Amino acid sequence: MKILVCISHVPDTTSKINFTEGDTKFDTNGVQFVINPNDEFGLTRAMWFKEKQGASVDVVNVGGPETEPTLRKALAIGADSAIRVNAIATDGIFVAKQLASVIENGGYDLVIAGRESIDYNGGMVPGMIAGLTGANFVNTCINLEVDGTNATATREIDGGKETVTTSLPLIIGGQKGLVEESDLRIPNMRGIMMARKKPLTVVEPTSGEAQTKDVTFQKPAEKGSVKLVDADNIDELVSLLHNEAKVI
Amino acid sequence: MSVLVYTESEQGAFKKVAFEVASYAKAVANQLDTTVTAITINASDSSELKAYGVDKVLNATNAQLDGFNAKAYASAIQQAAQQENATVVILSSSANSKYLSPLVAVGLNAGFASNVVEVPSSTAPFTVKRTTFTNKAFSNTEITSDVKVIGLSKNAFGLVENSASAINESFSPSFGDNDFNINVQSVDKATDKVTIADAEIVVSGGRGLKGPENWGMVEELAEVLGAATACSKPVSDLGWRPHSEHVGQTGKPVASNLYIAIGISGAIQHLAGINSSKVKVVVNSDPEAPFFKAADYGVVGDAFEVVPKLIEKLKEFKAQNA
Numbered sequence: 293m294k295i296l297v298c299i300s301h302v303p304d305t306t307s308k309i310n311f312t313e314g315d316t317k318f319d320t321n322g323v324q325f326v327i328n329p330n331d332e333f334g335l336t337r338a339m340w341f342k343e344k345q346g347a348s349v350d351v352v353n354v355g356g357p358e359t360e361p362t363l364r365k366a367l368a369i370g371a372d373s374a375i376r377v378n379a380i381a382t383d384g385i386f387v388a389k390q391l392a393s394v395i396e397n398g399g400y401d402l403v404i405a406g407r408e409s410i411d412y413n414g415g416m417v418p419g420m421i422a423g424l425t426g427a428n429f430v431n432t433c434i435n436l437e438v439d440g441t442n443a444t445a446t447r448e449i450d451g452g453k454e455t456v457t458t459s460l461p462l463i464i465g466g467q468k469g470l471v472e473e474s475d476l477r478i479p480n481m482r483g484i485m486m487a488r489k490k491p492l493t494v495v496e497p498t499s500g501e502a503q504t505k506d507v508t509f510q511k512p513a514e515k516g517s518v519k520l521v522d523a524d525n526i527d528e529l530v531s532l533l534h535n536e537a538k539v540i
Numbered sequence: 541m542s543v544l545v546y547t548e549s550e551q552g553a554f555k556k557v558a559f560e561v562a563s564y565a566k567a568v569a570n571q572l573d574t575t576v577t578a579i580t581i582n583a584s585d586s587s588e589l590k591a592y593g594v595d596k597v598l599n600a601t602n603a604q605l606d607g608f609n610a611k612a613y614a615s616a617i618q619q620a621a622q623q624e625n626a627t628v629v630i631l632s633s634s635a636n637s638k639y640l641s642p643l644v645a646v647g648l649n650a651g652f653a654s655n656v657v658e659v660p661s662s663t664a665p666f667t668v669k670r671t672t673f674t675n676k677a678f679s680n681t682e683i684t685s686d687v688k689v690i691g692l693s694k695n696a697f698g699l700v701e702n703s704a705s706a707i708n709e710s711f712s713p714s715f716g717d718n719d720f721n722i723n724v725q726s727v728d729k730a731t732d733k734v735t736i737a738d739a740e741i742v743v744s745g746g747r748g749l750k751g752p753e754n755w756g757m758v759e760e761l762a763e764v765l766g767a768a769t770a771c772s773k774p775v776s777d778l779g780w781r782p783h784s785e786h787v788g789q790t791g792k793p794v795a796s797n798l799y800i801a802i803g804i805s806g807a808i809q810h811l812a813g814i815n816s817s818k819v820k821v822v823v824n825s826d827p828e829a830p831f832f833k834a835a836d837y838g839v840v841g842d843a844f845e846v847v848p849k850l851i852e853k854l855k856e857f858k859a860q861n862a
């Protein structure tokens with residue numbers, strides 16, 4: 293089985309979010325970038341397929357040279373080779389078109405993307421590559437088994453989960469649940485050394501125009517300070533929730 | 541030109557989000573000086589949509605669509621949009637609608653903005669405000685394509701009544717064999733409880749509750765309030781509560797009207813998931829807990845004393861206001 297894992301290069305979850313250039317650009321100053329958490333679950337599941345059933349695993353990112361350390365980290369975790377599409381990831385459809393082209397050229401059986409990336413939170417790339425390639429698609433996937441060309445996937449739905457069967461080629465939008473968090477891997481020294489020798493291919497983008505543009509960013513308005521209620525005066529809390537906040 | 545809205549139903553009955561997206565669609569249609577068409581899929585009674593400003597309803601009834609199927613549903617919405625010459629297509633942020641939206645967008649060659657929280661600030665250029673960086677910021681996003689797809693954040697717009705004619709038409713989209721390649725084997729859904737996604741109120745517990753045996757009071761508080769229960773990440777990691785209740789950046793987002801956090805410190809990853817909740821109440825024994833900075837109301841105190849009192853006071857309140 294030939295697997296492609298889409299890797300988004302995102303600010304670490306504890307990052308302070310700030311903007312520069314008149315609130316038009318994300319301020320990367322002092323920000324550490326990591327593999328998008330949803331993609332990390334997918335990458336680990338891909339490693340599982342590789343080790344348990346035999347599979348080759350490529351990783352791909354659409355981005356500038358600054359994303360290469362993130363791809364190298366994925367190689368150190370165990371991916372066989374990496375592809376970087378040399379372009380600024382302007383919006384979801386642009387990224388999806390680049391990925392669809394990599395998928396079509398590479399003849400992948402299974403494409404694992406994350407349900408959403410934690411920076412722009414579009415939640416659109418996996419669905420869009422499915423739309424563009426025509427492959428079967430399961431979103432918010434929390435479990436995946438593959439047997440030959442048959443796949444069984446569980447996906448999260450509002451208030452529960454649903455198990456579906458389908459066939460390869462398949463694209464999933466994955467998340468926590470694909471593997472346990474305790475199974476996520478940290479690259480070890482041997483992995484890091486090996487990753488240096490693994491191929492990281494840079495390909496130029498194919499055509500594809502963005503359809504959306506983040507014009508400006510803004511931070512949520514500063515919150516007023518918390519109203520503290522004495523623990524011996526819970527009546528007051530109930531009254532505030534009813535009369536002031538009007539939520540009960 | 542028109543605005544098309546997908547009004548989601550379950551076992552024939554509209555979900556509350558259907559009325560919210562219809563309300564929003566009406567506001568967008570007013571800005572564009574056009575009408576709202578809703579597409580329903582196997583809904584039993586579409587007349588309810590009249591109250592929310594829907595001018596025309598396309599009812600797709602088809603046994604093949606009894607179970608949710610993203611590709612087929614997306615194709616039906618796309619065909620409706622084409623038939624109606626829709627320039628804006630609006631969907632909710634339910635799990636199923638989030639599954640559909642990118643497929644609809646690709647099908648219509650339309651730019652897609654998700655997590656939208658307000659009506660467009662301008663329609664030319666078409667600019668919407670949406671949450672980004674897991675609710676730590678907003679982005680004002682311009683959609684530059686001719687047709688636009690919008691995913692509306694839950695509870696962002698609310699229900700707005702606008703009576704309209706709601707002319708009903710039946711609608712028969714056509715499908716190919718490939719549209720049904722995903723086959724549902726089983727659905728496992730807790731039907732007796734309010735889910736985090738649908739809840740107006742969420743009561744959430746953290747590691748401060750010490751152990752799963754202490755969740756009785758959290759559940760009782762939730763029951764009094766008609767709320768869903770949730771938890772912080774370590775609580776689900778420790779197996780005290782199911783993963784489906786884990787709220788935050790790596791868990792579920794919560795966009796309720798009221799979020800009550802008990803014994804939760806308020807780490808940035810937890811806050812990221814609840815920022816779009818309207819009113820936040822925190823109960824924590826540590827006055828320095830970061831959650832107090834994000835909260836509207838706070839009680840510094842031991843959860844084991846405060847929560848039982850709160851349950852008692854709420855029961856009294858309910859009895860008086862019944």
Ligand SMILES: Cc1cc2nc3c(=O)[nH]c(=O)nc-3n(C[C@H](O)[C@H](O)[C@H](O)COP(=O)(O)OP(=O)(O)OC[C@H]3O[C@@H](n4cnc5c(N)ncnc54)[C@H](O)[C@@H]3O)c2cc1C
Nearest residue numbers: 746747748772773788789790803804805809810825826843
């Ligand atoms: C990559 C990454 C992603 C993450 N994603 C998430 C996420 O999605 N969601 C999430 O929740 N966390 C997430 N975390 C974890 C997060 O950083 C915190 O560790 C977590 O939110 C803490 O949970 P907690 O507040 O329940 O526990 P603790 O940090 O242990 O806090 C417990 C709180 O309870 C209070 N307390 C103790 N006893 C009592 C009492 N008797 N009465 C009242 N209060 C009491 C304490 O004062 C303390 O504030 C993530 C972390 C990482 C690194």
